[in-house]
Amino acid sequence: MAKEMTLSGCAATAQAVKLAKVDVICSYPIRPYTAAMMELAKMVAEGELDAEFIHGEGEHAQLSVVYGASAAGARTFTGSSGVGVTYAMEVYSPISGARLPVQMMIADRALDPPGDFGSEHTDAMSCRDQGWLMGWAESPQEAFDNHLINYRIGEDRRVMLPQFVCQDGYFVSHIPGKVLVPDQGQVDEFLPPYDPGSHVLDPKKPMSHGPQIRPDQGTIMDLQRAQAFLDLPAVVKEAIDDFNRIFKRSYAPFVEEFMTDGAEIVFFIMGGHAATARHAVRHLREQGVKAGMVKLRFVRPFPTREVGEVLSRFKAVGVVETSTSYGGSMRGGNLLPEVRAALYALPRRPLTTSFMAGLGGDVVSLKDFYWMAGILAGAVQAGKVGKTVYWTGLERA
Amino acid sequence: MFDIPQERAVPFGCVTPAPVGEQPMMITGNWREYRPVIDHEKCNLCMNCVIFCPDACWQLDDAEEQVVWNAKYCKGCLVCVNECSHDALGKAYELDFPDGVVRLEKPF
Numbered sequence A: 001m002a003k004e005m006t007l008s009g010c011a012a013t014a015q016a017v018k019l020a021k022v023d024v025i026c027s028y029p030i031r032p033y034t035a036a037m038m039e040l041a042k043m044v045a046e047g048e049l050d051a052e053f054i055h056g057e058g059e060h061a062q063l064s065v066v067y068g069a070s071a072a073g074a075r076t077f078t079g080s081s082g083v084g085v086t087y088a089m090e091v092y093s094p095i096s097g098a099r100l101p102v103q104m105m106i107a108d109r110a111l112d113p114p115g116d117f118g119s120e121h122t123d124a125m126s127c128r129d130q131g132w133l134m135g136w137a138e139s140p141q142e143a144f145d146n147h148l149i150n151y152r153i154g155e156d157r158r159v160m161l162p163q164f165v166c167q168d169g170y171f172v173s174h175i176p177g178k179v180l181v182p183d184q185g186q187v188d189e190f191l192p193p194y195d196p197g198s199h200v201l202d203p204k205k206p207m208s209h210g211p212q213i214r215p216d217q218g219t220i221m222d223l224q225r226a227q228a229f230l231d232l233p234a235v236v237k238e239a240i241d242d243f244n245r246i247f248k249r250s251y252a253p254f255v256e257e258f259m260t261d262g263a264e265i266v267f268f269i270m271g272g273h274a275a276t277a278r279h280a281v282r283h284l285r286e287q288g289v290k291a292g293m294v295k296l297r298f299v300r301p302f303p304t305r306e307v308g309e310v311l312s313r314f315k316a317v318g319v320v321e322t323s324t325s326y327g328g329s330m331r332g333g334n335l336l337p338e339v340r341a342a343l344y345a346l347p348r349r350p351l352t353t354s355f356m357a358g359l360g361g362d363v364v365s366l367k368d369f370y371w372m373a374g375i376l377a378g379a380v381q382a383g384k385v386g387k388t389v390y391w392t393g394l395e396r397a
Numbered sequence B: 001m002f003d004i005p006q007e008r009a010v011p012f013g014c015v016t017p018a019p020v021g022e023q024p025m026m027i028t029g030n031w032r033e034y035r036p037v038i039d040h041e042k043c044n045l046c047m048n049c050v051i052f053c054p055d056a057c058w059q060l061d062d063a064e065e066q067v068v069w070n071a072k073y074c075k076g077c078l079v080c081v082n083e084c085s086h087d088a089l090g091k092a093y094e095l096d097f098p099d100g101v102v103r104l105e106k107p108f
Helices: A009-019 A034-045 A059-071 A083-087 A089-097 A140-154 A184-190 A215-247 A274-286 A304-311 A335-343 A366-382 B048-052 B079-083
Strands: A003-007 A024-027 A052-055 A076-080 A103-107 A133-137 A163-167 A177-181 A255-258 A265-269 A291-296 A316-321 A351-356 A389-391 B034-038 B058-061 B066-069 B089-093
Touching: A003 A009, A009 A034, A009 A103, A009 A140, A009 A163, A009 A177, A024 A034, A024 A059, A034 A052, A034 A076, A059 A076, A059 A083, A059 A089, A076 A083, A083 A089, A089 A215, A103 A140, A133 A140, A140 A163, A140 A177, A140 A184, A140 A215, A184 A215, A255 A274, A255 A304, A265 A274, A265 A366, A274 A291, A274 A366, A291 A304, A304 A335, A316 A335, A316 A366, A335 A351, A351 A366, B034 B066, B048 B058, B048 B079, B079 B089
Parallel strands: A024 A052, A024 A076, A076 A103, A103 A163, A133 A163, A265 A291, A265 A316, A316 A351, A351 A389
Antiparallel strands: A003 A177, A255 A291, B034 B089, B058 B066
């Protein structure tokens, strides 16, 4: 029987990893993700989880350890935050190029300088083009569920790709919430044991992983990974259908809509601040503002078709940017360029703009969302957006 | 959907059966500044160099009962010297050898 527990995002992650019967875990401490490793270390020490628990000498070593372990056929787990995520950068592409379904938790943290412990999506978003799946959780429950869903998708023989499973540092990783923890039988039904197929290190059948290829093979190798991402949406939908059936949930595979019936303006958002956005939308509706929220569950693969179809129904879309792209085409964050690209070919397009918010762990308050709604309503009235990016709370009136 | 010429095909995940032979388009021996030299009298065939070499430049010659070095691909990292269990391996400067590869014969 499933049981309800009160868990932080990190503790929920540890429960999911345990139920996924992970074989090899590699840790290195950095706040805030490290709380998940503390839980897992306890589970291994107390014999609740039969896994190799290895301390890396740093994040580069962490990723190298799980790379090797995954090549040897193990189900693996690692994680990091902030500058730890970027320190391991070199190893991400080799893992996805080798088509090894390593899983890494990222509890976001602002990058230096200077040191800031707060949540911001820039650490993970800097790695979004390394051939890994990537998506955010809004709550400890969604974090728990996403770990299981990602193992299932990543290890599918049609996919065989690593996954970044992200949650906002502190807002999700350290604030406890109710989590429905399923029993082992349900998890086993959803997530079969990892089968690496013939793609595994075996001393009796020597294989060479990561050998040199010729320059004229480079494009072809990249095409293989690109093709895997083209094939991904069907596998994601299958996995989410099975997940919803077995665990009695109601996840949309890619894009969740909240109070969008009759909405004219919507917030487009991912991760923990969506929890605040829901309250803001409810309050705005009570005041007669036709607001709604659309939440993105996967940044990679980016659900171009779904985002286009959903967002084209509204008059104005405000993208809440929780990562930075200095000098980028929209002069703000990373999501608005993707959103505009998804809408470009459609006959009917909403007005779109973006709001820089929640950087460096800053809270995005209800008041901030009301202010954003005001900008969006003004854009609808004027029939155009003033600019592509607003810095929430810092714009001169 | 895509037309991939067979001679350029890449195996899934770039995994190949090993060893399949040498890659003549990627000679790395000319990167070397120092080379490992072996004293076969001291070597007890512990195989550390064979296992640790990242480029499979040490191989066991069964007939001769000794390990042999591949000069074409050894980059001179000297991991083998570090891992040798019987001090049978030392390092020597490339300039000390008539066939030393300190200077590139052609740009790579």
